[in-house]
Amino acid sequence: AQSVTQLGSHVSVSEGALVLLRCNYSSSVPPYLFWYVQYPNQGLQLLLKYTTGATLVKGINGFEAEFKKSETSFHLTKPSAHMSDAAEYFCAVSDSGGYQKVTFGTGTKLQVIP
Amino acid sequence: DTEVTQTPKHLVMGMTNKKSLKCEQHMGHRAMYWYKQKAKKPPELMFVYSYEKLSINESVPSRFSPECPNSSLLNLHLHALQPEDSALYLCASSERTGVSEAFFGQGTRLTVV
Numbered sequence: 652a653q654s655v656t657q658l659g660s661h662v663s664v665s666e667g668a669l670v671l672l673r674c675n676y677s678s679s680v681p682p683y684l685f686w687y688v689q690y691p692n693q694g695l696q697l698l699l700k701y702t703t704g705a706t707l708v709k710g711i712n713g714f715e716a717e718f719k720k721s722e723t724s725f726h727l728t729k730p731s732a733h734m735s736d737a738a739e740y741f742c743a744v745s746d747s748g749g750y751q752k753v754t755f756g757t758g759t760k761l762q763v764i765p
Numbered sequence: 766d767t768e769v770t771q772t773p774k775h776l777v778m779g780m781t782n783k784k785s786l787k788c789e790q791h792m793g794h795r796a797m798y799w800y801k802q803k804a805k806k807p808p809e810l811m812f813v814y815s816y817e818k819l820s821i822n823e824s825v826p827s828r829f830s831p832e833c834p835n836s837s838l839l840n841l842h843l844h845a846l847q848p849e850d851s852a853l854y855l856c857a858s859s860e861r862t863g864v865s866e867a868f869f870g871q872g873t874r875l876t877v878v
Contacts, residue, residue, distance in 0.1 A: 692872070694869030694871045697867070752862075
């Protein structure tokens with residue numbers, strides 16, 4: 652079984668400040684991990700993914716995430732928030748064995764304050 | 766072309782109606798998905814097709830009937846829905862299941878009256 656926990660359903664940051672969105676996962680096998688962003692009334696867009704290899708993953712729009720196996724975490728960061736970053740962010744996990752079904756976390760709504 | 770196209774964008778239907786949602790991709794992906802998303806909730810997986818065969822049905826009620834006529838097209842047939850079925854229905858595709866990222870459509874906003 653696999654699961655994802657996103658700490659904080661709402662996060663507010665000032666424009667220009669560091670963005671940190673937390674994600675912890677549980678998986679019985681080495682996981683594949685994803686971060687998606689969703690703007691209002693839109694589908695989901697992939698920000699970045701971790702499968703194997705380098706644990707620091709860089710994605711689109713200046714976001715990056717680090718896979719920490721010892722902490723079972725995959726937190727999303729961005730050094731400087733822009734107003735356009737305001738959206739819902741979902742962490743997702745897929746196990747690397749079996750059918751590889753993707754499970755989404757409950758989401759974190761990011762608010763950027765001017 | 767990295768688009769997944771869903772039609773219609775909005776749909777209002779009565780509880781006795783029959784309607785269909787359509788999803789199309791031309792990326793050569795062999796896995797396609799239907800998700801249901803209620804407001805302020807994450808997407809919930811409904812169905813997965815892999816190489817045009819239904820691989821996963823997440824215990825979805827029979828009033829939802831998926832169909833994959835070919836590798837580019839995915840339909841969701843709706844019949845006798847309930848108001849609680851109102852939601853955003855998202856289609857997605859990926860090269861194959863699980864390990865590769867999914868590309869999502871814009872969704873169909875369904876309202877059952």
